[in-house]
Amino acid sequence: MSLYDSDRRYRRRFWGGMLRLILFVALIGATAIVSYQFGIEDLESQVRGYQQEIFDLENRHGQLEQETANLRVAAERAKLTVEEWERRYAADVPAGERRRMLELATERLQAGVSPDRLAFLIKSADDPRDCEPVESKRFLVRTPLYDGKNTVVSFADDAIVVSGSGESAKTADGLPQAWFDPQLPVTVEIKRIDGEVREVAGVLPLNGSIVQGGTEHRFQMRAGATGFIQIAAERCAYP
Template sequence: MTLGRYDYERRYRRRMWTGVGKFGLLLVLLLGVGLFSYQMGIEQLKGRDVTLREENAALSRQKAEYELLASQMQHAARVAEAKAAELEHRLQREVPTGDLARLTHLVAERLKAGLDANRLAFVIQQAQIPRNCQQPETKRFSLATPLLKGGTRSVSFTNGTVTVAGEGQSSRDAQGNAESWFDPTQPVTIRITGIGGKGTTVSGVLPLHQSLVIDNTEYRFTFVAGQRSFVDVTADRCPFP
């Protein structure tokens, strides 16, 4: 009786410890699987964090590039607007309108038709607001040249109140030899002298214009090339001022 009960208790204890061992083994296994899963989760989280950081960095770089591009485009737009405003202002300032446009068109037509630009400029310069002036007087005189210096080479107006004289460069023939008369394509010098020694000088290629005021009278002269060796001079006398 005692032996049988001993065997039963020993077998019971053995089965109990075996169950405890199995449970412990299962618990260890479960803890290992849990720790492994936990570690894998941590590694995945670390990997995702690295990926998110890289994506965030890439997005930040793209944002900076887009902001720089937007700034450059805004600057380019402001520059373009400024240039457009400048061109519009220049267009309004330089392109003739109204009466000036009509006159510009007429001048262009005359030049296209072959009218000499100097002649056209002379006509325009002669167009002035009417003043209480005397009837213009036109005379001629010959210009002195290096080969033609002697004799009287002047002309006077208003009973000798004003005297006009001048000199130019000698014209040349086909062989290049100097001639007595002046060359109208070369600059000339015209001297205007009034009573009492008051005078003025004008130089350049004809036609030329010059004024001189003597005793409350303004003498306005226009010089153009006349027949060979001569200059035609027209004098206007107007009250001054």
């Protein structure tokens, strides 16, 4: 064997080894690159998954905040509704003295006392005062068909005058009359000599008062003879 053949075999083995080494290194490099690429894609997939979870959680958080706000509004409305019903209950359902008065009024109505009479007595009720009766007078009520004599009466030495107006009574045929209909509302005017006026309106009987010269003059008015209002006056210490 010549020296040239030995050298050629050596070089062949050397380059063969280098080629295998290069192939091995290339294989490892390719494997690493592929693994890296798969790792990157997996990581990106996980990141996208986490981002989607974060997005879903943020949406859910927003929904929960909205639901919480809606519940607060509903609770506040419910509270206001309860307060309103409590206020209505306190106003509409009598208790204590109010309940006792209602029971007495109901008892009197059931006993046959007319509602108008009961209302008149209730309006007339007051704490005891230093009063004395003065006199009783009557006057004709002005109507659309009558505005003549005897439509005014005076009290307290003519310092107070009282008059009134109402609707005409009608016949069965619907024809209006000169006198007033006591079943309909009337307006009574109580006027002082200095011009101050108090008006009392409604269905008879009615109560009214006015202060003149340090004295309260009180009047009780009811339907009298046809066309008349009967008025009873009393004088009370004031205040």
